[in-house]
Amino acid sequence: xNKISVISGGTSGLGLEIAExxxxxxxxxxxxxxxxxxxxxxxxxxxxxxxxxxxxxxCCNIGKEEDVLKAGEYLKQNNLSVDYLYNNAGLGLFTGAxxxxxxxxxxxxxxxxxxxxxxxxxxxxQTPDEEELTIVNIMSTSAxxxxxxxxxxxxxxWGARGYTEALRTELKGTRRNIIAVYPGxxxxxxxxxxxxxxxxxxxxxxxxxxxxxxNAVLDSDKMLVTDITINRKS
Numbered sequence: 001x002n003k004i005s006v007i008s009g010g011t012s013g014l015g016l017e018i019a020e021x022x023x024x025x026x027x028x029x030x031x032x033x034x035x036x037x038x039x040x041x042x043x044x045x046x047x048x049x050x051x052x053x054x055x056x057x058x059c060c061n062i063g064k065e066e067d068v069l070k071a072g073e074y075l076k077q078n079n080l081s082v083d084y085l086y087n088n089a090g091l092g093l094f095t096g097a098x099x100x101x102x103x104x105x106x107x108x109x110x111x112x113x114x115x116x117x118x119x120x121x122x123x124x125x126q127t128p129d130e131e132e133l134t135i136v137n138i139m140s141t142s143a144x145x146x147x148x149x150x151x152x153x154x155x156x157x158w159g160a161r162g163y164t165e166a167l168r169t170e171l172k173g174t175r176r177n178i179i180a181v182y183p184g185x186x187x188x189x190x191x192x193x194x195x196x197x198x199x200x201x202x203x204x205x206x207x208x209x210x211x212x213x214x215n216a217v218l219d220s221d222k223m224l225v226t227d228i229t230i231n232r233k234s
Contacts (some may be wrong), residue, residue, distance in 0.1 A: 001079050001080065002006065002028060002054070002078075002079060002080050002081070003027075003028060003080075003081055003082075003083040004027075004028040004029065004030050004054065004056075004075070004081070004082055004083070005019075005022050005027050005028065005029050005030070005079045005082070005083065005084040005085075005086065006029075006031075006032065006071075006082050006084070006085050006086065006119075006123065007019045007022075007029065007030070007031050007032065007086040008032045008033075008060075008062050008086065008087055008088050008115065008116075008119055009032070009033065009086055009088040009089030009090060010029075010031025010032055010033055010042060010057075010086075010088065011031065011033035011035060011038035011039055011041075011042045012038060012042065012188070012204050013164035013186065013188035014088060014138065014183070014186060014188065014206040014209055014213075015031065015086070015088040015089070016031070016042050016045070016046075017068040017206045017207045017209075017210035018086055018088065018210045018213060019031050019042070019046055019055075019118055020045070020046060020049060020210075021210055021211065021214045022084075022214065023046050023050060023053060023055050024049050025214070025218065026051065026052075026053055027053060027081070027084070028053050028054040028055075028056075029046065029053070029054065029055050029056065030054075030056045030057070030058060030075075030080070031043070031046070031055075031056070031057050031058070032057075032058055032059075032060040032062060032071065032089070032119075033057070033059065033060070034059065034060070034061045035059075036059050038187040039057040039058075039059055040057070042057060042086075043056070043057035053139075055156070058071055058074055061115075062089055062115030062116070062118060062119045063110035063111055063114050063115040063118070065118055068115075068118045068119055068122050069081055069092075069122065070160060071119070072122040072123075072126050075126055076126065078131060079140075079196065081126070081127060081128070081131060082123050082126065082127060082133060083102055083131070083132065083133060083134065084133075084134050084136065084217065085119070085120065085123050085133065085134070085135045085136065086136045086138060087115075087116045087119060087120060087135065087136065087137045087138060088138045089111060089112075089113045089115055089116075090111055090138075090139075091107070091108060092108075092121075092142070092153055093107070093108045093114060093152050093153050094149045094150055094153065095149060095152075096149055097149075097151045098179055100151065100152060103234065104152055105152055105191075108152045108156050109152075109155075109156050109159070111126075111156075112139075112156035112157060112159075112160055112165055113151070113156045113157075113159045113160050113163065114165035115123070116137060116160055116163065117163060119125060120135060120137075120167070121230075122178070123135070123138045127151065127176075128138055129174070129175070129177065131175065132175045132176075132177070133175065133176050133177070134177040134179065134217060135167070135176065135177065135178050135179070136179045136181060136213070136217055137160060137164045137178070137179070137180050138181040138183065138213070139157050139160050139164075139180065139181065139182055140153075140157050140182060140183065140184075141182050141184045141229065141231065142154045142157045143157035143160060143182055144161075144182055144229070149161045161180065164178060164180045168180075168226070173209040177224055178226070179216070179217060179224075179225060179227070179228065180227045180228070181213055181227075181228045181229075181230070182227070182228065182229045182230070183204070183209050183213075183230045183231075184203075184204060184230060184232055185200060185202050185203040185204065185232070186200075186204045186205070186206045186209055187200050187201075187203045187204065187205055202232065203232060204230070204232045212228070212230055213228065213230075216228055
């Protein structure tokens with residue numbers, strides 16, 4: 001079976017930067033995203049860096065179980081075994097606590113927590129016990145500290161953090177490595193998408209954050225970094 005790295009939320013921002021670094025490092029890569037047009041553009045960019053490796057893209061909403069199962073089937077049909085899973089997909093929402101609705105909760109939790117759990121579970125099922133698998137859960141510093149007008153977002157991210165810690169405990173002693181990543185604010189479309197009027201000029205470049213993450217993850221054959229917090233200098 002061919003080894004491959006899977007990156008959710010791989011069509012732009014941090015996910016795409018991670019995917020490009022992995023392709024340049026000679027890794028086979030599969031990016032997942034919900035928007036087929038963005039996937040096509042991202043895939044074209046990645047394939048410019050391909051040598052003898054793969055850069056594939058698959059339309060997949062990881063918050064939908066049927067999509068995740070199709071992704072698992074895609075891996076089986078193409079004789080691919082995941083060695084690195086980057087759970088990077090996410091979605092923000094900034095609003096006062098009094099405005100919370102059931103729809104808001106479902107929307108944010110699906111993208112930030114439910115999708116992580118569903119995709120991780122499917123990849124674990126697909127990976128033979130004797131093969132090593134590194135799961136990189138990319139969350140946010142909002143998983144470490146509560147913030148005003150981020151009640152739903154923080155709740156989802158804290159849930160993702162709890163899931164990560166419990167998963168690490170459950171898989172201790174196996175060939176599964178769990179790495180938790182907590183990046184601070186980055187210059188991405190994240191802020192534009194959520195319509196947040198925020199000055200992000202001092203925020204981190206996603207390419208620079210990606211380098212920190214990928215270097216730490218790929219160096220794990222020598223030692224394992226379990227938790228990474230990345231903040232900009234004040």
